Amino acid sequence: MAETHEVTLIGVCDGAIGDGKRYPLLYLTNKVGGLPDVLPVISWQYPSCVLCNGILAHVVQVYCPLEASLYHRTLHLLACPNPQCSSKSESWKVLRSQCLESEIKPSPELSPSPHSPGTEAPIAATDWCDGADDWGMEDEEESACLSDTTQTQVKTTEANLEPVMRTAELDVSGRLRDLCLGEREAIQLDIPTFSPFYVSVVEETDLVEPADLHHAQNLLKEYERREGVAVAELGTCDGGGDEKYEKTRARHGDAVFSRFMKKISLCPVQILRYCWNGSPLYISEPPSNMAQMVPVCARCGSSRTFELQLMPALVSLLRSKDCRSEMAGEFGTVLVYTCRNSCWTWGSTSPVEELIFIQQDPDQKLFK
Known part of the structure; x- marks a missing residue:
């Protein structure tokens, strides 16, 4: 077998999200902004900022099942849209949600199963390391940072996904109604919402220098x-x-x-870097006691590991969906650390809060 190595995945903006008619927005969608598309078993409540008590806005949704795991797994990053708060770690939250395929009620005419919920194997949980090219394929717009080979892989994956999405649509009408109710609820509760964008991905090693850098x-x-x-x-x-x-x-x-x-x-427009159990790319010197600042998981006691980070190019995309000028996000990089065991209790309906750490940009004008 080949020697294993760290694989860093680079996320880039891949077009604005429309009304969701072409592709239903589900927990499988990787995106910036909008409302969170939570796993069906999860009961969602919007957290509040501990500094100003305002409702946090949804920043990024990442579908990221782990190797050899039976669970669908999604991370949601939220932040206070108040410019005075968004650069502080206390005003951010990252919530991890998981569920088994058997917990997602299938349509009776599609896939009746005699298996019990505890033994049914998942169907489509994708390994981030081996299935990197399956991340973010909804938009056909070409990204300046993708090589020709990677663009072909993304389009091929999109074509392969369409039958799956058509199958999901047969049992998704209720979820779409729930989504509409969620949008109305967001308006009624005055939940701040960033403009939504799809996210596409490429392995960092596949990056080639484009002509427009x-x-x-x-x-x-x-x-x-x-x-x-x-x-x-x-x-x-x-x-x-x-x-x-x-x-x-x-x-x-x-x-x-x-x-x-x-x-x-090579890709200054990257908005996200993903490398589970990898090494973060610091934008400034980290604290000397950084190891002590990443505590063990409060649920199971295992250590936490670095999983992903948000990049400065994302800041320019974080604008209010309804053009409220006071809503914005400011940061240098956002580091996310999660439970190494990704611990989860079967049947749980509440997301698990993980650790988030903000580094401010030491020279913000370089990214304007």
């Missing part, structure tokens, strides 16, 4: 000129160039930020 290159050149350092000489992020990297410090001493800029330079 002129703007990104100009940003890097400006950064090099202002800080008196050549980003290209800062070494790699894989450890091989660490010594050279440490010797080539930016004028303001922020080598971590320089490394961050180099790492995202």
